[in-house]
């Protein structure tokens with residue numbers, strides 16, 4: 001009975017929020033400055049409020065071609081757009097985005113105008129023009145919508161039977177508001193333009209079904225018939241008849257949608273006016289909007305140069321635009337999510353819902369991973385903290401407020417139905433044994449100096465629990481060692497069981513997971529965490545000695561040597577139960593008599609029994625004592641590390657450092673037949689950023705390897721910048737990772753998470 005009681009208590013703690021007062025002060029999310037924003041990164045263009053049950057607005061479009069009519073809404077790689085993304089975005093008041101969609105160029109712009117008590121006004125401008133040959137004057141539909149998410153009311157105001165001219169409404173936090181869909185004009189914004197209008201009023205079980213609601217309402221019975229012009233049939237929203245199979249769910253969202261159909265080129269503006277703004281000088285549209293946009297562009301460019309000095313450093317205008325786009329896409333990729341993760345621990349039989357929470361965060365990729373990832377976020381904030389430290393502080397506070405009573409923060413934040421709609425079921429549940437690198441400490445290290453004391457005070461109790469959580473749950477077999485929990489369970493099925501928690505997924509570790517493992521990267525992360533905790537405690541007048549003690553032990557170069565230096569391999573390494581002689585082979589399958597044999601699987605064969613030893617896998621993990629600057633500048637290991645880094649047989653490529661040595665037996669090897677190499681060769685920008693930063697550090701320290709560090713710093717920095725710029729110019733995107741043999745972007749796109757750290761490399765901000 002006692003055991004069962006213990007079990008129940010532990011299960012309860014899994015879903016009990018951390019008891020400290022929230023790191024984010026009450027009401028902060030609803031503060032007017034950042035209440036409205038482009039916080040829907042998974043759609044091409046839209047805005048919402050930072051509210052648990054937000055009002056959302058968005059754009060869909062469709063090129064009305066005879067052969068195919070495709071509705072665009074959520075960012076999908078399958079749409080095959082040649083490029084899209086923010087050219088400029090200041091993270092708060094303004095953004096400009098270009099979307100290139102098969103012969104169509106859409107420019108989407110927004111401007112916010114502060115005022116009143118509920119986030120002020122904003123305006124949109126969408127300009128559409130043909131691009132390339134053979135697309136002149138083709139017919140396009142723009143769909144502007146507004147939808148509620150569980151609260152609020154909307155009233156349509158319809159003119160001439162089919163034109164939704166405006167929507168008025170209220171929500172809890174917005175009070176009264178009015179959204180106006182202005183009449184379209186020619187591209188330059190003056191001459192009115194002929195258009196057909198349709199509108200839709202519908203309900204949806206949630207925001208995740210909005211595309212389906214609109215698609216299911218489309219009919220091509222409509223005819224575009226300009227006076228004296230050619231007639232053309234087109235698709236438009238018709239009557240909404242409900243979504244199949246959703247009747248019993250009840251509507252959570254009310255949708256009002258304005259469709260305008262017209263010939264290219266054209267321009268349409270939308271204004272949002274808050275009821276609490278008094279004495280508005282006039283609508284923020286037409287010439288007034290043009291003027292404010294121009295002011296924002298000029299201010300953005302000034303601030304960008306003041307922050308990153310790329311002009312002063314001699315980058316060309318095209319390179320500067322590239323860097324502006326990289327930063328802008330990280331800012332424009334910020335989202336606000338609200339809901340519950342689905343979690344599980346050793347003490348729960350079934351996955352259970354985590355407490356409800358909100359997350360304001362950047363995302364790795366708008367198309368593929370439009371949600372928060374814990375260790376990605378620490379890297380994101382290295383860039384954002386330079387642009388807007390207050391914004392970064394808010395993001396970090398949001399993340400820490402997702403901590404449970406144990407000190408755990410779920411690694412991947414899949415909070416609402418919109419997020420869940422993008423994730424295969426097997427990846428949804430988050431396990432509370434699982435960590436992820438505590439990179440928020442990287443960002444905090446940078447923010448610490450200028451952060452207001454009350455902010456640090458609110459963070460500290462949570463950080464303390466977080467830090468203790470790593471020390472207790474991820475402890476290694478010996479004092480001052482660490483071990484990632486949650487490696488793949490079924491080692492027979494993988495060439496090398498993965499360690500998703502480390503963030504380096506399939507990077508080779510001990511072939512046979514066991515409690516004897518010591519993981520070098522985690523140990524180095526904890527050295528960093530200890531140092532930042534120590535600094536923070538000192539600033540707050542809290543006892544710092546326990547953190548300083550850990551910091552000393554974890555950065556003691558002698559102890560590091562004893563635990564992780566593999567002399568015969570000539571590198572720092574993990575330690576564990578390991579066999580280097582493993583391979584994947586086709587399973588021999590015997591068919592039952594008279595039956596077709598099942599398809600053979602690849603299974604692992606171990607040709608030499610594993611034994612406790614250092615793990616030979618030269619690559620990013622081996623570099624960690626250097627990456628996190630734990631090696632002393634006069635360390636006798638430093639020249640060995642630098643040699644491996646500079647060797648083309650090992651890690652050096654013209655495009656940056658590859659993740660795993662070319663000489664490593666698992667270099668570019670698949671893990672299973674369905675699982676291609678990921679962190680086994682390609683160039684990843686987050687680790688390259690740390691490498692450039694470390695080289696910069698060692699270039700500035702007296703020591704026998706200083707000159708070499710200076711040289712390597714210049715080369716690696718130049719290689720990274722040149723390749724990312726080249727790939728962006730050629731493909732239109734920043735990518736998740738880059739091929740170590742050709743430099744080509746690969747994996748998902750656009751990926752303006754940590755790949756955008758190239759801006760800091762250009763700026764030499766470390």
Ligand code: 6A9
Pocket residue numbers: 364368369373375376422423424427502503504505753
């Ligand atoms: C899969 C597929 C529509 C993998 O950038 C986020 C993470 C990193 O934290 C990690 O270090 N990425 C890296 O190894 C992407 C992980 C995506 C997992 C979800 C679902 C969705 O298909």
